[in-house]
C-alpha cells in the first residue's frame with residue numbers, strides 16, 4: 001500500500017495531457033492453435049504514455065517476451081490491434097515493419113546485443129547509418145550518448161573487451177541513437193550482477209527523467225521492479241494487475 | 252561504403268575459417284587452371300603432331316582410293332579441283348601428293364617402301380617436312396633427287412648423296428624404275444614411317460610412275476580445328492561423288508580414341524574439383540549462417556532491411572571468393588609456364604601407346620590466357636552462385652525465431 005502511495009504521488013506530478021505512445025487493444029497470441037494451444041498473450045489491453053517507466057513482470061512463461069515482441073512489431077498478434085503513434089502496426093507488411101522499427105522503436109535485448117566486430121562507438125553509429133544520418137549529426141549524438149551512459153572512455157572498445165553491464169549500456173545508447181518513440185527491453189539485466197544491474201537502471205531512470213524517454217522493460221528481478229514507476233503484471237498471458245490502473249483508481 | 256567495411260571486418264572475425272575457405276578456393280583455381288591448360292596443351296600438341304605426321308587435317312582422294320591404295324585410283328590434279336577446295340571456308344592450304352609403293356634398293360639391300368611425290372614448298376607449309384630434316388638439304392621443285400627417312404636409310408646402309416634405286420609398277424601397269432641421289436635425310440617419330448618413306452618432287456614422281464599430272468591425294472590444312480567435321484563435309488559436297496574426303500580422325504581412328512580417353516579423364520578430374528569447391532564454399536556458408544543466426548535476427552529486429560543484410564553477406568562471400576580466385580590465378584601463372592617449359596613426361600603404358608603412333612609422350616601445358624580467365628571465372632561463378640544461399644536464408648529469416656535460444 002505504501003508503494004502504491006508513492007506511485008500515486010509520482011503520478012500526481014505528471015503533467016495531465018501526456019501523449020500516447022503505445023495503445024494495444026485486445027491483443028492475443030496463440031501458439032500451436034491446432035494441437036495444444038498455448039495462449040501466450042491472452043486478450044491484453046495496454047496503454048502507454050510518453051515518459052512512462054514501466055516494468056512488465058510475471059513468472060516465467062507468462063508471456064512477457066511474447067507481448068514485447070508484439071508491441072515491438074517483431075511478431076504479429078493473432079487478433080487485436082496495436083497503435084503506435086496512431087499507426088496500426090498489425091496492418092504493416094514485414095518489410096514495412098522493419099522500417100517502422102528502425103524509425104520508432106529502440107531495442108535492448110537480454111544479451112549479445114552488439115555486433116562483435118564493431119567497436120562500441122561503431123555499434124551505436126550503425127543504427128544511425130541505417131537511418132542515413134550525416135557525419136556531424138552522428139558524431140554529436142555519439143558524444144552525447146556516451147556521456148549519458150558514462151562510457152566516454154570505452155568508445156573504441158570491442159564488445160568482447162567490455163563487461164556485461166557496459167555492453168548493456170552501449171545497447172541502451174544504440175537503442176536511443178535512432179531517437180525512437182520508446183525503448184523496449186526484454187530482461188536487460190538478466191545476465192548482469194546486481195551492481196551492474198543497478199548501474200544500468202540508474203542510467204535508464206536518469207534518461208527517463210531528464211530526457212523524458214519512454215521505457216518498457218520486462219524483468220524477474222524484484223530490485224529492478226522496485227525502480228519502476230509503473231508495474232504491469234502478467235500471468236498466463238493475461239494482465240492481472242497494473243499499477244497505473246490502481247493508481248488512477250486511487251487518484 | 253560502411254557496409255563494405257563491415258563485411259570486410261566480418262570476414263576476419265573467424266580468421267581460420269576464412270583462411271581455410273580462401274585456401275580451398277585458391278588451390279581449386281590452381282588445380283583447375285593447370286588441369287585445363289594441360290588438357291589444351293596435350294590436345295594441341297597431339298593435333299600438331301598429327302598434322303606434321305603426314306596425314307594432314309583432311310585428305311581428298313579419288314573415290315575408293317582409301318580401300319585400294321593403288322596408282323590407278325589417282326585423279327587428275329588440275330587447278331580446277333584445287334580452286335574448288337580453297338573456296339571452302341576454313342581451308343587454308345592444299346598440297347597434292349602422288350604416293351605409291353615401290354622397291355627401294357641400295358644395290359646390296361632392297362626393301363619395300365612408300366614413295367611420296369610432293370610439292371616441296373606447299374608440303375612444308377602444311378606438314379612441316381623441312382623441320383624433320385636431320386641431314387642434307389630440302390627438296391626444290393624440279394630436283395631429280397629424294398629425301399629418305401632415317402630408319403630406311405639405315406636399313407639400306409645409305410648415306411647422304413648416295414644413290415637409291417627405285418623399282419615399281421607405274422600408272423596403268425607401266426614399269427617404273429629410276430636412280431636418284433639422296434639430297435637429305437628426314438626423321439619421323441613414328442617408327443612405321445621412319446622405316447619406309449621416301450620423298451621426291453611430285454614432277455619427278457610423275458615421270459617415275461608415268462602418271463603425268465596425276466595425284467593420289469590432296470592434303471588440306473584448316474584454320475579452326477574445332478570445325479574439322481563440317482569443313483570436311485563442305486569439301487565433300489563441293490567436289491562431288493567422284494572424290495572421297497577424310498579427316499585425320501577417320502584416317503587414324505585409334506589415335507583419336509586415345510586423345511579422347513585422355514581428355515575425358517581430365518574432364519572427370521575437373522568435375523571433381525568443381526564439386527570440392529562447391530562443398531567447401533557451401534560448408535563455410537552453412538557454418539556462418541548457423542553461427543550468426545542470432546546476430547542476423549538481431550540486426551533485422553533493430554531495423555536493418557533484409558536487402559541490406561543480403562548485400563552485406565554477398566559482399567562477405569565475394570571478398571572471400573574473389574580473394575581466393577585472384578591469388579589462385581596469380582600463383583597458377585608461373586606453375587603453368589613452368590609446365591609449359593618443362594613439360595610432363597608420361598611413362599609406362601601411356602608413353603608406349605603414344606610412341607606407337609609416333610608421338611613423344613611429352614605433355615606441355617597450354618599457356619593460353621583464356622584458360623586462366625575461364626577457370627578463374629568458373630570458380631568465381633560457382634562461389635558467387637553458392638553465396639545466393641545466405642540471401643535465400645535471409646529473406647526467410649524471422650527475427651523472433653532467429654533470436655530464440
Ligand SMILES: Nc1ncnc2c1ncn2[C@@H]1O[C@H](COP(=O)(O)OP(=O)(O)OP(=O)(O)O)[C@@H](O)[C@H]1O
Pocket residue numbers: 031032038039040058059060061062063064065066067
Ligand atoms: N515459438 C513458440 N512456440 C510455442 N510456444 C511458445 C513459443 N514461444 C513462446 N511460447 C510459449 O508461450 C508462453 C509465453 O512465453 P514467453 O517467452 O513470452 O514467456 P516469458 O514471460 O517471456 O518467460 P521468461 O520469463 O521465461 O522469459 C510460454 O508458455 C511459452 O512456452
Ligand SMILES: [Mg+2]
Pocket residue numbers: 064065066186
Ligand atoms: Mg522472456
